[in-house]
Amino acid sequence: MDGSRCQACGVTISRYAAESVCPTCAANNGPPSPPVRAVPIVSAVWLWAAPEAATAIATRDLPTILRTYRRINGLNQIALAELLGYDKSYVSMLETGRRAITDVASRRHIAARLALPTHVLGVTGVDDAEYRAMLQFGDSTIRLAEIARQSGHAVEAVNELWPLVARLEARAAEGRMERDSLILLAQARVALGVSLGTVLPEERLASAARWTGQAVRIASRLNDPAFQAHTLRMHGNELRKAGYIGAGVARLIQSLALSADPADRGAALAFLCRAIGELGDGAHFDLALQQYQHLLERNAHSGLLFQPFTLHEIEIRGLLGTGRTAEAGRLVGTPVGTPSAPQWRIIERVTTGEVLTAVNETDSATDAFVDAIRSAEHHRLPHQIQRVIRATVKSGMHELTSEAQAAMRRIRSALVTSS
Incomplete structure (x- = not known):
């Protein structure tokens, strides 16, 4: 944080911000769609999201990277040579280590042709250095923004996350990302979407669902079930809030199937109970609520969603939504636990x-x-x-x-x- 403030509301602006007005003011004063558009990730990026590719990149070894690129894409050395603009025999020598490329221009050329961040091949310009520095702070930015949101400061969370996401989106659009950067982008998209879903009025909640949906697209390619479950869970809830309840239920059921940790399963069930209750489906609401209760009885509660206070509120709301007003009224007079946020x-x-x-x-x-x-x-x-x-x-x-x-x-x- 550099101490600069939004010209509209006076809130402190993120270290990553390029504008003089904070994103929350922009979101509420502009058109319904967010001023930073969640662009589709270019196809080349998905190659480097694969675990095998990530392992190769981590070696920072050009021969290993070239061989892995060919294997994943099903290319022979002739095809790779054409892609790089080199002779086939030269590519063969690079792959076997008989030739080494030491000049910066050639390494930049290879990185550009293979959609690699240049630092992977040992070339770090000003832009790359700034980007790597941003990544070092990015994870902390997301964690602190989540803490701010959960403690009742969602506006500040949005204003800190939005510029970070914009920088990551721009990098992704260039096709120069690796697995760690993609994970960070997905985490930032989820956190931004959930924070927007907290502060935007109902008519604009579809914007929050779009951001969490973009995170699901990345998570589905990363071979990480726990992270995919998290993105599906948060996206499902934002869909519910935006009025797409049936679609939200589908995502939440997917999340529940992928979740192994009790707290994660509890969070998915909490959102699922809410959504089913809003659909007015009493039988399925009771079943989901019973699963939530049994899980909570067998495991220590934790987080915002997996605890007695949340269960109590969800049960009351679900009973009201499924037409059991008298039962809901009786529960209102018996508070349980204390809210965690x-x-x-x-x-x-x-x-x-x-x-x-x-x-x-x-x-x-x-x-x-x-x-x-x-x-x-x-x-x-x-x-x-x-x-x-x-x-x-x-x-x-x-x-x-x-x-x-x-x-x-x-x-x-x-x-x-x-x-």
């Missing part, structure tokens, strides 16, 4: 307000909604306020609707009005 307390307050409204406990519902509105405004969580607006409009609680709408306007103003 501020946003989960807000989510619980909104859910509680919805249930209490449904069972005609208007005064208690009002208290829950007021608490949710104030906390959601403080943490800038617009779609939780939108849930309050829908519930209060439906029940005729006009004063609360006005209060929630005013909070929405203040959130938007904080993000897009120049100081």
Whole structure:
């Protein structure tokens, strides 16, 4: 962080930022699609995502890299020679180590033809040096952004992640990436998508789902089931939030099938319960919830999603969604555990307000909604306020609707009005 601030909202801007306005302000003040587009990864990159290729690259040995490139692509030495613009006999000598290339220009040429980062062949220019330095900080940036999001500072997480993703996207578009960089890009895409899904209003949540979907595309090629399960899980939940509930359920079922760690399975089941509950499928909701409960009973709870408080909120919301209002009302009065993050307390307050409204406990519902509105405004969580607006409009609680709408306007103003 260099101390520079957004000209619109005053928030500190990421060390990677190239613009004077933070990404959150840009996202809320511009067109629905994000200003940084998640571009398709060029095909050459997928070659170097393969485990065999990654092993070859790690040797930094040109003969090994050339032989591996030919084997993966099914090329003979003549075809590789044509690709590089060399004679077949020269390629043969390079592969066997009888000839070595020491000049920088030739190594840059080979790296460009094989879509390799130049540092792999021992050539590091200013651009490559800056990129490698960014990668060293990239993993820490993602971890810190996740901590910020989970502690109720999702806007700051977005503003830190977006420029990092933009740099990685640009590199991928050039076709000069290796496996570690691709993994970092996928991690950054997931983290950005989830953070956007926390701070964007409902009408823009498809943007968050697009980012997590781009991460799934990479993860499916990396032969890492745990990471693929993670990307599918987060993408499935963002699809659900954006209104594509059936598609979200499909991704979450895939994630559950790939997940081995209890906490990962619990997280997938938590999101799956939510999605099935929103579909109104009582039988499948009960089955998924029972699996979640049994898993939690047999394993130590951990994280945001695999713990008693989350289970309790999901059960209440699912019962309401599947038409069992009275059962949901009885559970509201018996809180379980404590939330592991501020946003989960807000989510619980909104859910509680919805249930209490449904069972005609208007005064208690009002208290829950007021608490949710104030906390959601403080943490800038617009779609939780939108849930309050829908519930209060439906029940005729006009004063609360006005209060929630005013909070929405203040959130938007904080993000897009120049100081």
